[in-house]
Amino acid sequence: MAHDPTHDTHHANVDHAAMGIDKEHPTWSTYWKVAVILTLITVAEVWIYYIPAFVASRAFVPVLLIMSAVKFAIVVMFYMHLRYDHKLFRVLFTGPLIIAMTTLVGLMFLFGKLSLVK
Amino acid sequence: MAHAAAVHSAHDDSHGGHPPTSTGLDNKKIAIWAFIGSECMLFVSLISTYLIYKGRSIVGPYPHEACLPPSCSTPLKAILNIPVTSASTFVLLMSSLAMVLALAAVETKDQPKHTTGERILGSSKLWLWMTALLGTTFLGFQAFEFTSFVHEGLTIRTNLFGSSFFTLTGFHGAHVTAGVIWLLTLLAIDYRRGLGPKDALNVDLAALYWHFVDVVWIAIFTLVYLIK
Numbered sequence: 001m002a003h004d005p006t007h008d009t010h011h012a013n014v015d016h017a018a019m020g021i022d023k024e025h026p027t028w029s030t031y032w033k034v035a036v037i038l039t040l041i042t043v044a045e046v047w048i049y050y051i052p053a054f055v056a057s058r059a060f061v062p063v064l065l066i067m068s069a070v071k072f073a074i075v076v077m078f079y080m081h082l083r084y085d086h087k088l089f090r091v092l093f094t095g096p097l098i099i100a101m102t103t104l105v106g107l108m109f110l111f112g113k114l115s116l117v118k
Numbered sequence: 119m120a121h122a123a124a125v126h127s128a129h130d131d132s133h134g135g136h137p138p139t140s141t142g143l144d145n146k147k148i149a150i151w152a153f154i155g156s157e158c159m160l161f162v163s164l165i166s167t168y169l170i171y172k173g174r175s176i177v178g179p180y181p182h183e184a185c186l187p188p189s190c191s192t193p194l195k196a197i198l199n200i201p202v203t204s205a206s207t208f209v210l211l212m213s214s215l216a217m218v219l220a221l222a223a224v225e226t227k228d229q230p231k232h233t234t235g236e237r238i239l240g241s242s243k244l245w246l247w248m249t250a251l252l253g254t255t256f257l258g259f260q261a262f263e264f265t266s267f268v269h270e271g272l273t274i275r276t277n278l279f280g281s282s283f284f285t286l287t288g289f290h291g292a293h294v295t296a297g298v299i300w301l302l303t304l305l306a307i308d309y310r311r312g313l314g315p316k317d318a319l320n321v322d323l324a325a326l327y328w329h330f331v332d333v334v335w336i337a338i339f340t341l342v343y344l345i346k
Contacts, residue, residue, distance in 0.1 A: 014225050014318045018144035028222055028239055035215040039208065046204045049344050061345055068340035072333050079218045080329045086143055089151045096155035100162035104169075111170045 020086030026078055034078045041067050150323045154330045157293075161334050164289055165341055168282040175277035179270055182346040190271070197272055198343055199263065206259035207339045210294075213252035214332040217325045220245035224321045227314045242313050242321075243305065249328065250301040253294055260291045283342065290338060293331050300324045 014021075026034075045067050048054050077083040082090055108114040139145055178185025178194060185194040223242040231237045238244065264284070267273075274284040304324055307313060313321060 014315045015144075017142055018147070019319050019322060020143045020147055025222070025225075028219065031215060031218050031222070035212065038211050042204070042207055042211065045340065045344060046200065049200060055346065064340050064344050068336055071336045075214060075329055075333050075336065079214050079332075080326055086141075088141060088143065088148065092148070092151040092155050093158070097158045100159045103159075104162050104166045107166045107170060113169060113172075 020089055021081070021084060022086055023084040025081055025084055030078065034074055038071055038074060041071050144319055146323055147319065150326050154326065157330060157334075161286075161289070161337075164282075164286045165337065168286050168342060171278040171282045175279045177277050179267075179272045179276070179279075181279055181283070181342075194270060197267060197270055199266070200343060202259060202263060203339065203343050206256050206263075207335065209252050209259065210256045210332050210335050213249050213256065214329050216245050216248040216252060217328045220249060221318065221321050221325045224313045225315055225318045227312075243308050246301055246305045246308060250298050250305065253298040253301065253328075257291060257294055257298070260287065260294075286338065286342065290331070290334055293334070297324075297328050297331050300327065 045064060048060070048063065054060055076093070082093065105114065139148075141148065172181075176189075178190040179197040180189075181198045182196045184196060187193065219239065220242050223240050223245055226240060227242065229240075231240050264287075267280075272280045272283075274280055301324060304313065304321060307317070
């Protein structure tokens with residue numbers, strides 16, 4: 001196993017305060033593990049796309065949306081370091097994202113793509 | 119007065135030549151997150167438009183259904199090519215891995231590398247090249263997809279699906295192109311004077327933009343390509 005330089009050494013010359021790094025960023029091995037998980041979820045997404053019985057079921061869309069949301073969250077938390085950086089960055093990202101998602105759901109109801117009545 | 123100027127100068131030195139901010143965070147990093155937040159709104163508006171127009175095209179070709187006469191002059195299969203898009207999605211995901219490794223390499227540039235493996239992992243040039251190459255490969259896949267769609271009779275003016283699809287994926291492709299150009303400028307700097315821990319913030323800004331482009335594609339892949 002190769003020595004992991006990020007594991008045990010503080011990056012003395014990196015301006016942690018200015019970069020908003022609250023907690024030490026993940027190690028290289030974590031980045032590789034995250035890549036494997038993202039790949040496996042993508043394979044699962046494409047796999048279920050080719051199962052006609054599952055595509056016809058009511059679970060198909062929710063399962064795809066959940067898997068996509070998990071991938072989105074993993075990239076944002078680990079690769080974009082939102083889990084490790086200053087909370088102001090979290091506010092700057094999740095605030096507009098929540099507004100945008102609420103608008104999207106509102107538009108889907110407005111244009112009849114979603115409905116509470118069967 | 120002279121003392122105040124000296125204190126101010128010392129502050130300037132400790133923040134890379136910039137005055138300190140009230141948050142203690144670099145303005146560039148706050149700006150990139152604010153920009154990413156605004157980009158979320160842009161892409162969600164484009165995705166909303168696609169979803170609203172989905173299934174409302176009067177003439178083919180269609181994304182997931184075969185197109186038969188009279189909607190199409192000749193019978194056409196579903197136009198979306200899932201195997202090709204799955205491959206391009208994998209390429210973009212791997213480019214995110216390469217980008218985060220490039221940032222880690224820049225942050226740890228000053229640390230001694232004892233083995234060949236450490237030297238490879240610690241090469242910012244290698245990972246920046248890899249990211250730019252994977253980004254360009256993704257653009258190649260997109261060019262192939264767009265060309266094949268046009269050959270099958272789908273242009274931005276054919277139907278509502280074509281208009282909303284080309285606008286959404288075209289905007290994303292433009293963002294990937296901008297990201298590749300940004301990566302190439304970082305590579306040029308790396309070759310000219312070398313990127314080190316002092317440049318970590320500038321590489322981090324490019325990395326955040328690149329990962330954002332990746333997460334947007336994660337959403338597009340599911341909402342446009344996989345959900346029928």
